[in-house]
Amino acid sequence: MKYWLFKSEPSTWSWDDQVAKGDVGEEWDGVRNYQARNFMREMKIGDRGFFYHSQSEKAIVGTVEVIAEAHPDSKTDDDRWECVDIKALQPVKTSVTLDQIKGDERLSEMVLVNNSRLSVQPVTETEWRIICDLAGLPG
């Protein structure tokens, strides 16, 4: 199993919106970046991810699971763009802020720190465990 991070502006698509979809989940549509798309193509059903709120909040607020592998993005006719479907798994007990992540030496290699503009990114298993710990989640 691999681990990922999905970034969203809460004003566009928030954790609450994701939770409201329940186990049916939702397409992670709207990605118009090749790097991000390529990561989604690598995803398998059952992979886990963090749900990150950008802009005002800048914090990891929950975990999600991939429930459908990459398929064409239904929001566009442009066949270059694909997306996966994800469903909400668990809310964090304590949100993990960008400041916290930047301040933690163990997380200094995270893509979130080094390429803040990439909206879908891989997370290593080590990083996953550290953040779950900070978030008060079993992992």
Next chain:
DNA sequence: GCCAACGTTGGC
């Protein structure tokens, strides 16, 4: 709201 960083587009 500003601006730096980055990705994409299109002219040459």
Next chain:
DNA sequence: GCCAACGTTGGC
């Protein structure tokens, strides 16, 4: 195939 111009993202 290069690179300038432009658009977008996201942290501050």
